[in-house]
Amino acid sequence: MPASKDLIAASATPLVLSILQQGDSYGYEIIQKIREASGGSMDWADGMLYPILHRLEKKEWVESYWGQSDSGRKRKYYKLRRSGRKALKDQRQTWTEIYALLQRLNGGPHVQPS
């Protein structure tokens, strides 16, 4: 059972930023990495990712440059910018807070933000 759409949507941005924090990457590879990291439960359509990357670029959280694979196939790499790193940090903080609140409201274990 895949995750609900709302959450997929809201998590897409921080997940992409997290991937890019580990090093420059390109669309096709980002999808693979997300799929691997999630153990296969998240499998994004590429048509969903590219608009997100373009939006992140417009927000100046990432920048792009053209590169090539060994075989000469062109790739558009994305690089995390300083403001993107900041945005990721903020979003992770918010996730932690909301998650803790949700746990608390449901009588779950208390989680304190680090």
Next chain:
Amino acid sequence: MPASKDLIAASATPLVLSILQQGDSYGYEIIQKIREASGGSMDWADGMLYPILHRLEKKEWVESYWGQSDSGRKRKYYKLRRSGRKALKDQRQTWTEIYALLQRLNGGPHVQPS
């Protein structure tokens, strides 16, 4: 600094469901409870909440009935239905999974779903 809009949006539904899990409530009170539970960091406009409640009702996750305060002021109470309880459980599960993935991608502590 308030949370980013994406996350507010995605978290609104499970938070409302969580409040209702603790007992029937009505719009105005839900906003207060969220504000209190979050220590003031979340302060929803009422115009944002009502459409959410109506949507939850349309999805049949909650049902509503009219009640009165001591002073006779009318209130529209919302009650969590069985399917809403199920939805809350699912969404909490998804939140936990995504949160764990985010932590893992960022080298944070490992979190395992309960």
Next chain:
DNA sequence: CCAGAATACCTAGCAGCTCTAGGTAAAGCA
């Protein structure tokens, strides 16, 4: 008794987003 605050509900409509469903093209493989 009057004004303003608090309580309590509602909707229209814009702006923003996701994500489906298409498309192009090059390289690898059978």
Next chain:
DNA sequence: TGCTTTACCTAGAGCTGCTAGGTATTCTGG
């Protein structure tokens, strides 16, 4: 030669948040 994989892209439908308005009642301070 044709299929699969790699690799990119966009249009537009559909959904949603949330601002900015609105109504009406009760409480409270002066």
